[in-house]
Amino acid sequence: MPDHFIIQLIGLENKNIQLVDQSIEANTCHIHIQLKRKKHACPQCKTRTDRIKDYRIHMFQHLKTAEKRIIIHYRKRRYICPCGKSFDEKNQGIVQPYQRFSVSWHQAALLHSMTSPSFTYTAKAFGTSTSKVIRLFDARTTPFIIPPSQLPKIIAIDEFKGDTDKGKFQLIIADPITRRPIDILENRSMKTIQQYLRERGQQVEMVTMDLSQAFKSAVQKALGKPVIIAD
Ligand SMILES: [Zn+2]
Known part of the structure; x- marks a missing residue:
């Protein structure tokens, strides 16, 4: 199966995504991806660079496909500018920092919750907790709550x-x-x-x-x- 078919099948339409690895368990597919190396403008000095600093794995859940849970293992690249600033690559709306669900998952779950008989029903359909759905719903007119990695004082x-x-x-x-x-x-x-x-x-x-x-x-x-x- 051509690699790109899998990426299309799970609805991540992005020409820059490369499939690194994949495995299927009974109810879950693990899809390992990374993006093509590309010149980025440094957020600090605007110099364009593709010098790689390192990689981090960001794991998150994506929309179900054929009744299987999809777990994306995104090998997120960080670049480093000659000025010393390091920064994450842009991922064209696949996932936001620290989120445990993809952007398209958020959109679909929100849409579902608006017509669903209960938040619990949406939560079950999307493999998440009721509180997560409530949070999405409550945040629909404001930016999504992105829990910080560290709490304030x-x-x-x-x-x-x-x-x-x-x-x-x-x-x-x-x-x-x-x-x-x-x-x-x-x-x-x-x-x-x-x-x-x-x-x-x-x-x-x-x-x-x-x-x-x-x-x-x-x-x-x-x-x-x-x-x-x-x-
Ligand atoms: Zn710079």
């Missing part, structure tokens, strides 16, 4: 009742000053928040929340240093 943690059939509680991480959501966590278990804060909470110095004492202790412990916890 001050955060607020609140619980809310997610729109799931079980009425399960979820956590929202927000900026306490602007009240803008930073991220939404699937559930309010201490294990979930602790793992999340260990990964992204190094810079956090203050947390505002109105939750149980046990929960506050769990947050304190996960951050591994004294932080101010306010109501």
Whole structure:
């Protein structure tokens, strides 16, 4: 099968995509791609360069094809300009930084959620969580929430009742000053928040929340240093 046929089959119409590898399991296809090496203008000094710094693998889920989950392993290239600035290659809307789903997946899931009987129904159809669909839907008039790799110095943690059939509680991480959501966590278990804060909470110095004492202790412990916890 010509390589490009697979790329077309999964709907990534981009002449610069090269298929590096592929494997099929029972319910999942793994597609390994990279883009052709190309001169890019440096974002800092505008010099055009194709000098390669390194590669990172960005894994994300794409639209299902023939009822199989598609996992893209994108070998993302970084270039380095003679001025010293390094930057990611442009990927023509395949995936945004830090996202775990492709751009076309986001568009299709959003469209589906607008006519779907429930967010949960869309979540099942697209192999994701209900909170992820709600987040997409809520963000339809504003840019998508892109959870940062590191949280800011001050955060607020609140619980809310997610729109799931079980009425399960979820956590929202927000900026306490602007009240803008930073991220939404699937559930309010201490294990979930602790793992999340260990990964992204190094810079956090203050947390505002109105939750149980046990929960506050769990947050304190996960951050591994004294932080101010306010109501
Ligand atoms: Zn430069």
